[in-house]
Amino acid sequence: MRLVRAIIRPEKTGQVMSELSDAGFPAVTKIDVAGRGKQRGVKVGDVYYDEIPKELLMLVVQDEEQDDVIKIILKNAKTGEKGAFGDGKIFISEVDEVYTISSGLNEL
Secondary structure, three states: EEEEEEEOHHHHHHHHHHHHHHHHOOEEEEEEEEEEEOOOEEEOOOOEEEEEEEEEEEEEEOOHHHHHHHHHHHHHHHHOOOOOOEEEEEEEEEOOEOOOOOOEEEEE
């Protein structure tokens, strides 16, 4: 199994989550986060924003579903703005164990 973590723009969260659900991936954890990338923040006029608000989406999928989930996120989280930065990142990790709290069962 794989843990997919996607950091995306807040205005893209609804679209990404809707498309994931429609594709059979309804179980998603969403967390409000803030951070910055290589550009070290953004200056708008005289105001410098050191941290930019983002959303962190996390979901666990079967190995063979990973590519489908990545494609959905990439397609729906991209702004399409020429030269735009800050659309986000996707991180993939192995999942060694999963337990359901209510039953105590290992799900792998």
